Amino acid sequence: GAVVSQHPSWVICKSGTSVKIECRSLDFQATTMFWYRQFPKQSLMLMATSNEGSKATYEQGVEKDKFLINHASLTLSTLTVTSAHPEDSSFYICSARDPTGVGGELFFGEGSRLTVL
Amino acid sequence: AQSVAQPEDQVNVAEGNPLTVKCTYSVSGNPYLFWYVQYPNRGLQFLLKYITGDNLVKGSYGFEAEFNKSQTSFHLKKPSALVSDSALYFCAVRANQAGTALIFGKGTTLSVSS
Numbered sequence A: 001g002a003v004v005s006q007h008p009s010w011v012i013c014k015s016g017t018s019v020k021i022e023c024r025s026l027d028f029q030a031t032t033m034f035w036y037r038q039f040p041k042q043s044l045m046l047m048a049t050s051n052e053g054s055k056a057t058y059e060q061g062v063e064k065d066k067f068l069i070n071h072a073s074l075t076l077s078t079l080t081v082t083s084a085h086p087e088d089s090s091f092y093i094c095s096a097r098d099p100t101g102v103g104g105e106l107f108f109g110e111g112s113r114l115t116v117l
Numbered sequence B: 001a002q003s004v005a006q007p008e009d010q011v012n013v014a015e016g017n018p019l020t021v022k023c024t025y026s027v028s029g030n031p032y033l034f035w036y037v038q039y040p041n042r043g044l045q046f047l048l049k050y051i052t053g054d055n056l057v058k059g060s061y062g063f064e065a066e067f068n069k070s071q072t073s074f075h076l077k078k079p080s081a082l083v084s085d086s087a088l089y090f091c092a093v094r095a096n097q098a099g100t101a102l103i104f105g106k107g108t109t110l111s112v113s114s
Helices: none
Strands: A006-009 A010-013 A021-023 A031-039 A046-052 A065-073 A076-081 A088-098 A106-108 A112-116 B004-005 B010-014 B019-021 B024-026 B031-038 B044-050 B056-058 B064-068 B072-080 B085-093 B108-113
Touching: A006 A088, A010 A021, A021 A088, A021 A112, A021 B056, A031 A065, A031 A076, A046 A065, A076 A088, A088 B056, A106 B044, B004 B010, B004 B085, B010 B019, B019 B108, B024 B072, B044 B056, B044 B064, B072 B085
Parallel strands: A010 A112, B010 B108
Antiparallel strands: A006 A021, A021 A076, A031 A046, A031 A088, A065 A076, A088 A106, A088 A112, B004 B024, B019 B072, B031 B044, B031 B085, B056 B064, B064 B072, B085 B108
């Protein structure tokens, strides 16, 4: 299947700083990527839909100024957690759909564990 | 609105026994249904999908799932469980619309004992 790479896998930062997470589609072009957040022992919550060359579409309740999403190319989307606080600590997972595939399954990155001290 | 229900938080089976992880869904129109598996601190791995056609879908690692339209279910099954199957399993649905994200169930932890 298609490969999605996410970096970094783990990041620890101080409260008030910003953290950038990268999501790359390695062997296909993704006009749309999706960012999910997962709390311990819980399901994946869709945060936003990242659209190449345009603004991201955020789900209700997700602060767009807190979670900045940029999709500057067909293979790269970034999520920046701005002025991070301990409550932002979570597992963030990106995903993308191979547009040439049939059925529309999403391929997921390995996730990024963010810990804000 | 789309939704997915996984009624069991945890399923316990002995190695070699058959396993079933339940999933029901709600979506307008024809559903696209998926199963994913997640190991600790890892992303999700795609197992199988139902789009159209045969109601019994076969996927990776010996897993299969049966689409039942009348019961709006898409239960995951495996004839003989392995200890290595122990993981967190997610059912997901997408309406038949381009660009829409997957909506996930809450997940079911499968524990296979030796």
